Amino acid sequence: MTIRARAGARVKECSGEFEVANFPVTCATTKTVSEGKQDCREIVSGPILVAKQYTFGIAVAWSVKPDGTVEESKNLGVHVKRLDDNPEECNISLEITILNRLKNFHMTLCDPTYHGISSQKARGWSRSFDMPDSRRHDGVKGLPLSDVFDHQAGWLHNGPLRVVAKLSVVVSFDSGVVSSNEASGQQEVCQSLQALLQSGSMADVALKVGSEEIQAHSIILGARSPVFERMFSCPMKEKKDKEVHIQDLEAAPVKALVKYLYTGVVDQTSLDNDNLALSLLEAAHRYEVPGLVERCVQVIVTRFKVETVAERLEMADMIGSKYFKAQCLEYIQAHLVDVQATDAYTRLVERRPALLRDIIEVVAPPSKKQRRLKGGASK
Structure with missing residues (x-):
């Protein structure tokens, strides 16, 4: 009997929205101390983020003066708090978005690194937190409470403040030795589908990329990609001819895309450098395969460079990935002078001047007056 070892983390994603009604009044009357900071x-909120045995609430925090009145000059705080009583620590990565009435002014904060969190502890961006060197956290940089209270700035939705949180939570860790008789049925299906793809048996559609042709099965492509599903279910040329001519992509990323559609696996060679990963990202975006988009983005953000980060920002904006875009903007903020000196930044200014507003928003958030003027002009 064949024996195999299996190990790895199991991650569950969850998201929720917290609406704080009559936010200015809530700030003035709430007495709950945040993280022991008087x-x-x-x-x-209640436990609206649930990942198996772990539950979390979304929290909004603010500063007060010695007399207990609201300190409007200090930044707003947002974080998540673990609410369950499970004694075990779990690991999470976090994204929080503060919603603005004007969509372009939503503020997204990301911490993609997994950190441990114990019961009744919190993670996020609030002045009630301590930094590693014992300094206080600044909260949400560039968002003082005075701006939040200003109705014209767009952060209040006719009174309420709205905050969305997305968590990735490690819920278990597989380790140990198992027999082949206990092998996952899902893995067996993927292996069978990979063999079917490699053999070309019963293939009924050809993907033509340049001089290469990939034999595939329309029912599988359509089940995994909404774009292929539309091609093969509607009276389109591709359905009639059983051929899909793919332009502006090379054969390698298309082959990697097709393999992912059959198996859920992406070869590491397709992610080994930015050119390969970006080509695969473009293919995954074009054919609406969000799992593969996310996998490519996770790799690309770990390899940012001053010379190319402006190009990555253009790509992030094109595919509509808030996480990818937020990571680009954060890197640009930290290396602004060097980034501005690159050819990629010059091209961005020429081709996508609208993205300069996003860069400026991160580097130098607008004053309350500027927000009011922009808000009025957009209505």
Whole structure:
């Protein structure tokens, strides 16, 4: 009997929205101390983020003066708090978005690194947190409470403040030795589908990329990609001819895309450098395969360079990935002078001047007056 070893983390994603009604009044009347800091207050939702045995609430925090009145000059705080009583620590990565009435002004904060969190502890961006060197966290940089309270700035939705949180939570860790008789049925299906792809048996459609042709099965492509599904279910040329001519992509990323559609696996060679990963990302975006888009983005953001980050920002904006875009903007903010000196930045200014607004928003958030003027002009 064949024996195999299996190990790895199991991750569950969850998301939720917290709406704080009559936010200015809530700030003025709430007495709950945030993270033991007597000059900070917070309000926490119920357990709206659930990942198996772990539950989390979304929290909004703010500063108060010694007399207990709201300190409007200090930044707003947002974080998640673990609410379950499970004694085990779990690991999470986090994204929080503060919603603005004007979509272009949503503020997204990302921490893609997995950190441990124990019961009744919190992670995020609030002045009630301590930094590693014992300094206080600044909260949401560029978002003082005075701006939040200003109705014209767009952060209040006719009174309520709205915050969305997305968590990736490690819920278990597989380790040990198992027999081949206990092998996952899902893995067996993927192996069978990969063999079917490699053999070309019963293939009924050809993907033509340049001089190469990939034999495939329309029912599988259509089940995994909404774009292929539309091609083969509607009276389109591709359905009639059983051929799909793919332009502006090379054969290698298309082959990697097709393999992913059959098996859920992407070869590491397709992610080994930015050119390969970007080509695969473009293919995954074009054929609406979000799992593969996310896998490519996770790799690309770990290899940012001053010379090319402006190009990555263009790509992030094109595919509509908030996480990818936020990571680009964060890197540009930290290396602004060097980035501005690159050819990629010059091209971005010429081709996508609208993205300069996003860069400026991160580097130098607009004053309350500027936000009011922009808000009025957009209505």
